[in-house]
Amino acid sequence: MEKEKVKGIPYGVASFKQLRQENSYYVDKTMYLPMLEEISNYLFLIRPRRFGKSVFVSMMRAYYNIAKADRFDTLFDGLWIKEHPTPLKNAFQIIYFDFSIVGTGSNEQELEQNFNKYCGQVLDVFAEVYASFYDKGFEQEVKKESSARSKLNYRFLIKSMKGN
Structure with a gap:
């Protein structure tokens, strides 16, 4: 038994x-x-x-x-x-931020750098995970951008140009 x-x-x-x-x-x-x-x-x-x-x-x-x-x-x-699945089951690309792991800084500038670096890393991982949903080179283009804001803007620009 x-x-x-x-x-x-x-x-x-x-x-x-x-x-x-x-x-x-x-x-x-x-x-x-x-x-x-x-x-x-x-x-x-x-x-x-x-x-x-x-x-x-x-x-x-x-x-x-x-x-x-x-x-x-x-x-x-x-x-x-x-x-009882809904029509939205497995329907989205997810960007998830856990700001508890960003860390702190000794001053405001260091905190901002840590925050931007973490957000950029999350967006780089997003580009790796969802690269197959975009045109060839998407992942490389996202990773080439220097700031989290520019990485996110690039992703939204690509999607808006495709009408999604």
Whole structure:
């Protein structure tokens, strides 16, 4: 007789993918996704500390990310949304910033440099992940830009020229 693996308590874990892969307890909140899609474009999620905001955002990233479409069944197996997917499932390219890892600086200028460098790195990774959705050379062009603002502007310029 095989012993059933005991679920772990995910204290301090903010990654939906990690929770699902490590057999941790997870409170299924996927039934709220259709409701969120029906309300305004701007959401303000406010809850007390340790109330699952980061895991919820991580779950939304996994659900809406077009680059994770091939992992949908694995990540959402046994959850409400797998049986009730919305038309927006895996429909978006996701840019995700976690400003808690930017760090600080000894002065305002150093803080601004750290912030810009981090944002630029996030946009470089975005270009790598989604390069196949753009014309050849997109990734190289984004990485060639010197500031986060110019990288983001280039991405929006490309999309607007294609009418998307």
